[in-house]
Ligand SMILES: [Zn+2]
């Protein structure tokens with residue numbers, strides 16, 4: 001998965017705060033998912049490295065992939 005695809009699957013922090021906060025709308029490079037916005041749970045697949053479901057209704061927080069990679073390096 002490239003960085004661009006990864007970005008598109010990462011939740012927009014502005015959108016999560018409120019759908020009206022992100023002015024980019026559909027042009028935003030981050031994910032705008034209403035289902036994920038109202039769901040407080042983080043996506044297990046995302047946290048563990050990758051989630052291929054573009055319509056995933058769980059949260060895809062920023063930075064979790066990086067944190068995961070750092071953790072992986074220690075093993
Ligand atoms: Zn956005």
Ligand SMILES: [Zn+2]
Pocket residue numbers: 043044045046051052053056057058059060
């Ligand atoms: Zn997911």
